[in-house]
Amino acid sequence: MYKLAFFVPIESAESVKNAVFEAGAGRIGDYEHACFQTRGTGQFRPLEGADPHIGKVGALETVEELKVEMVCDEAYIHAAIAALKLAHPYEEVAYDVWQLADL
Template identity: 55%
Template sequence: MPDLIYKLCFYVPDTHLEQVKTAVFAAGAGHIGNYDCCAFQVRGEGQFRPLDGSQPFLGQQGEVEVVSEYRVETIVTEASLQAAISALRLAHPYEEPAIDLFRLEPLPA
């Protein structure tokens, strides 16, 4: 039975884009056939408001912060999933990075 494949999507500020991608790829994400470091990225704006008890990388508690960020999508096998997510969290500057995970269905033959 083939390994399950997931799409891993995360948001990262411009300043840490390459650092986080490198960590995720080193943990096994981004392989498609005979290629590695495969990803799609698009720039946009993210926003958040740090609440009491937070330790924000950017911004001040109680104030809305708008940040130029990238949305990065890559794929990862189930075997590499935990390592990729752990690497993402360790390399990411945010206390709570936004991460989406989608299980993919095999393509029809």
């Protein structure tokens, strides 16, 4: 089992979450589409050569985002990450993956 966490602009959160859920993430026992969300502010400055979805090259940008966390079975983790990258509006997607211990 893995834990997948990613950051997404609030206006894109539902569509991105649904893509990741459809790929098999967010299932716990007899439940699906399970996740935890934390609201916060992301910050970045696009460098020369970037094609930013939000903001302009060279300008510091702040965006209201959600950090979304969910579990994902090992059988679906690669598909979930692929779905995340495909559905996400950013050209570079910030995400973390942790392997979980079964104690």
